[in-house]
Amino acid sequence: MSKVPTTVITGFLGAGKTTLIRHLLQNAKGRRLALIINEFGDVGVDGELVKGCNDEACPEDDIVELANGCICCTVADDFLPTMMKLLERPNPPEHIIIETSGLALPKPLVKAFQWPDIRTRATVDGVVALIDADAVAAGRFATDEVALAAARAADPTLDHDSPLEELFEEQLACADMVVLNKTDLVDADGLARVEALVLAETRPGVKIVRADHGAVDIAALLGITAAAEDDLDSRRSHIDGLDESHDHDDFDSFVAQGGDVADLDALLARMAALIAQHDVLRIKGMVAVAGKPGRLIVQAVGPRIQHFYDRAWGSAEPRRTQLVVIGQKGLDRAAIEAGLTDVLGAVPA
Numbered sequence: 609m610s611k612v613p614t615t616v617i618t619g620f621l622g623a624g625k626t627t628l629i630r631h632l633l634q635n636a637k638g639r640r641l642a643l644i645i646n647e648f649g650d651v652g653v654d655g656e657l658v659k660g661c662n663d664e665a666c667p668e669d670d671i672v673e674l675a676n677g678c679i680c681c682t683v684a685d686d687f688l689p690t691m692m693k694l695l696e697r698p699n700p701p702e703h704i705i706i707e708t709s710g711l712a713l714p715k716p717l718v719k720a721f722q723w724p725d726i727r728t729r730a731t732v733d734g735v736v737a738l739i740d741a742d743a744v745a746a747g748r749f750a751t752d753e754v755a756l757a758a759a760r761a762a763d764p765t766l767d768h769d770s771p772l773e774e775l776f777e778e779q780l781a782c783a784d785m786v787v788l789n790k791t792d793l794v795d796a797d798g799l800a801r802v803e804a805l806v807l808a809e810t811r812p813g814v815k816i817v818r819a820d821h822g823a824v825d826i827a828a829l830l831g832i833t834a835a836a837e838d839d840l841d842s843r844r845s846h847i848d849g850l851d852e853s854h855d856h857d858d859f860d861s862f863v864a865q866g867g868d869v870a871d872l873d874a875l876l877a878r879m880a881a882l883i884a885q886h887d888v889l890r891i892k893g894m895v896a897v898a899g900k901p902g903r904l905i906v907q908a909v910g911p912r913i914q915h916f917y918d919r920a921w922g923s924a925e926p927r928r929t930q931l932v933v934i935g936q937k938g939l940d941r942a943a944i945e946a947g948l949t950d951v952l953g954a955v956p957a
């Protein structure tokens with residue numbers, strides 16, 4: 609029995625994983641794909657964005673959302689049963705794509721492919737790490753050696769990287785292919801610097817491709833044939849040798865709720881101010897704009913905010929505004945919620 613190839617898409621919050629998957633679905637070239645989507649926040653925005661993208665390549669029934677925490681921590685409870693269900697179908701998918709949450713460690717997930725029930729039926733074709741070249745060029749992941757040396761001088765026990773840096777290293781160390789995304793936002797010098805930082809973390813021979821809005825050739829992305837589950841030792845991880853349990857206590861998230869938003873510009877301006885003030889990493893969600901039949905998707909990655917209408921609100925669907933807000937531990941939820949109250953509108957009954 610041939611094994612179903614599976615591609616794991618990893619990359620920090622907002623790197624462009626969902627954008628790349630949408631591109632993949634729109635260019636599936638007749639392949640039947642299934643998607644497993646894992647998100648950190650409590651509102652399934654990514655699933656909403658890929659549903660209906662290409663029903664022939666991936667009908668809604670073949671899109672499974674795992675919203676119950678990071679996939680790396682819920683492997684046995686959520687991921688394995690989901691995989692088994694897909695693999696036991698009379699007509700299993702030709703290729704499975706897994707979008708991990710931006711905070712997931714890929715290695716525990718790849719390790720799950722060593723489980724006897726999975727091992728005989730599926731293989732990890734490749735781990736693809738997406739890099740937000742704009743964020744890396746802006747210094748959000750790389751070590752500021754001077755600042756680190758000063759911090760260590762003040763506290764000699766300080767021996768580990770920042771949570772953002774740790775995830776950056778972890779996701780790259782496990783990768784078979786790296787996509788430097790958001791090349792439209794970075795100049796040639798910046799891209800060269802980012803590429804050097806990436807190369808310092810990847811295993812030898814790992815291919816790096818540059819992309820704008822995740823537009824990578826499907827032939828390059830699928831069919832890497834890495835069988836990553838057989839090659840785990842070469843992929844170092846901060847949790848190697850530990851009992852493999854870890855948590856995501858370094859990050860906090862909550863959902864800000866509202867109803868019809870009377871003044872969209874005021875909401876966007878307030879978001880920008882709060883992101884800067886509270887160092888918010890990511891905001892994403894749906895907004896009901898007063899007087900508009902369409903549902904507005906709002907995305908913020910660091911200081912960059914984007915929005916577009918994706919579809920009309922359903923006639924029986926409550927016009928609810930929901931924004932997932934994610935930041936590092938200690939995020940001041942009360943202050944951010946208070947800052948948004950007057951621009952989010954009243955939550956519908």
Ligand SMILES: Nc1nc2c(ncn2[C@@H]2O[C@H](COP(=O)(O)OP(=O)(O)OP(=O)(O)O)[C@@H](O)[C@H]2O)c(=O)[nH]1
Nearest residue numbers: 620621622623624625626627710790820821907914
């Ligand atoms: N300028 C620019 N924006 C991009 C590019 N790729 C993605 N984006 C935008 O970045 C934002 C985040 O993209 P997503 O695809 O949702 O990122 P993600 O990695 O799935 O995010 P999480 O699931 O929250 O971790 C969206 O507003 C995208 O439109 C790119 O190449 N250039």
